[in-house]
Amino acid sequence: MMKQTFIFLFFLLTLLGSCSNHRMEMSRLAYIDSLMEVNAQIAYDSLSQDSGVFLATGDRRLEMKYRLLMAKAQNKLFFKMPSDSLFQEVVDYYDSKGTPNEKMEAHYLLGCIYRDMKEAPKAIECYLDAVESADTLSRDCDYTTLFRIYGQMADVYRYQYLQREALSCCQKYSYYAAQANNIAQSIQGLDGMASAYYALGDTLKAMKLTLKCNTLYKKQGMHEDAAQVLPTLIYAYLNCGQYQQAHHYMNIYEKESGLFDKDNHIQSGREHYYVAKGKYYLGVNQIDSAEYYFRKLGCYGFRYETAKGLLDVYRIRLNSDSINKYSLLCEQEMDKILNGTQAKAVVLANSLYNYTRLQKKIEEEKQQKLRDKYVAIIAGFIILLLVIYLVRRYRNMQKKMSAELKEVNRNYVLTFQNMEKARQELSILQENIDLSVKRKQEEISSLQVALQEYKEKCDQYNKVGNKNALMASDIFLKFKEMARHHNRHSPSPKDWDALSAEFQHYLPVLYEQIIRSRLSTQEFQVCVLSYLNIDNTDISVLVKTSSKTISNVRKKANRKLFGDDSASTLDENLLKF
Secondary structure, eight states: OHHHHHHHHHHHHHHHHHHHHHHHHHHHHHHHHHHHOOOOHHHHHHHHHTHHHSSSOOOHHHHHHHHHHHHHHHTTTTOOOOHHHHHHHHHHHHHHHHHHHHHHHHHHHHHHHHTTTTHHHHHHHHHHHHHHHTTTTTTTTTTTHHHHHHHHHHHHHHTTTTTTHHHHHHHHHHHHHHTTHHHHHHHHHHHHHHHHHHTTTTTTHHHHHHHHHHHHHHTTHHHHEEEEHHHHHHHHHHHOOOOOHHHHHHHHHHHHSBBOOOTTTTTOTTHHHHHHHHHHHTTOOOOOHHHHHHHHHOOOOOOOHHHHHHHHHHHEEEEEEHHHHHHHHHHHHHHHHHOOOHHHHHHHHHHHHHHHHHHHHHHHHHHHHHHHHHHHHHHHHEEEHHHHHHHHHHHHHHHHHHHHHHHHHHHHHHHHHHHHHHHHHHHHHTTTHHHHHHHHHHHHHHHHHHHHHHHHHHHHHHHHHHHHHHHHHHHHHHHHHHHTTTTTTTOHHHHHOOOOHHHHHHHHHHHHHHHHHHHHHHHHHEEEEEEEHHOHHHHHHHHSSSSSHHHHHHHHHHHHSSSSOOSSSSSHHHHTO
16 A cells, blocks of 8 residues: 555656646747847757757647747748748647647748748748738737738739739738837838839839838938838839939938948849949930949849840940840840749639638628527527516416405405494493493404504505506506607607596596696606606606606606605605505
């Protein structure tokens, strides 16, 4: 027995220790994730150093979290990411067991893997799945990842020359960046919109948005960023032939953007700007300078732009051989660009996603309608049962009251007969012994008290019966129906006269008391309806006034009738009659 107990305790302690270790490792991963935005390199190094610790635990949840964060770090550092087949396992895991944020991030990273593989349609599919996984109604929605998804989608669409789709993604990029309180990225989204408008030929919108971005960056004190958005504005002015304005912003761009070295060489990856330089020098008729920048552009792989620029140069020089050469070269390079795009496949993937989403929405609406139908049927059944119950209860109460009334009347008659008998005996014995007379007098007195009690009870039940009879009358039911339909129908003077006549018939004592108190017409109507258990809201509908006015009328009527200044005690005072 002791041995078994020891084994059990050892197992329990081992299990608790294991659970504790797993919690500690998850906390470490959470901390590393928090470092990702500050210094992705440190986060990557930490993950790499402790890979064996995270992967050797046998904890599936811990392993998947590690693999997700490792892919995230690799993506941020532009390192080689895992293969799509390996990372698909991570996506499948979070699809079944992850939070909306984890699902979104897993699909986003898979999209980045396909992006690096130059698989634009698959990348778009993954990005769309990531967006679908986001819960934007939740307080902890990861808006940072969400706006980055739209940024990646915009880039894919832009590289496939799908500018309208890129424009839509840039709009959402800017919006969700603002939701994440990332003002700089929100402005960058607007800059992306400006580029899309320019590519679509809407030069005016492109120029307005670029100037807006420039102003917003300056307000944030980000002057280099403010200058870096100017190329779109420069291209717009060049296309409009406004070379002076273009040159003005070119000077600002080259001096303030921080992208040029002391020899005025632009930062790597920004060499497309030499197109603007070439176009400017063509526009101001400095042909040699234009040719210099177009040929310089070719050194960085922009074959089509180089061929197109040199074609324009030789057209000005009227060099037919070079014109033919570069015309042919332009066509060849454009064919290469078009053949290299996956625009049709991307559009198909986008359309398929929209169709699937529409079908899902239609199916959800069908299910909702079916649920609403079942709820309506159940609610109707419950209401029917409640009505049946209330009707039966009312009938039972009526039967009980009728039986009690009969019993009171019988007792009243019997007591009256006994009193008459006692009186006869008294008359016989009156001339005899004084003691007998006294006893009979006491008996009569006692019987009179009992008779009064039974008479009061009889009057009370008669009053209740009369009230119930009044509430069952056609005119009262008509008033209840008008109150229920609110303002659809209102009682006529004839209806009020009929109700007053019924009230006088069944409750003459209360009616005479009300009449003697010289109440106004409105006060009289409110008293009658209050005595008949109609609430203030329905009374306000029947007398065509507000609930506040009804309260004041009740107070005045109570003062005139009973000397009571309270509105709330009117019903109680009326019931005493």
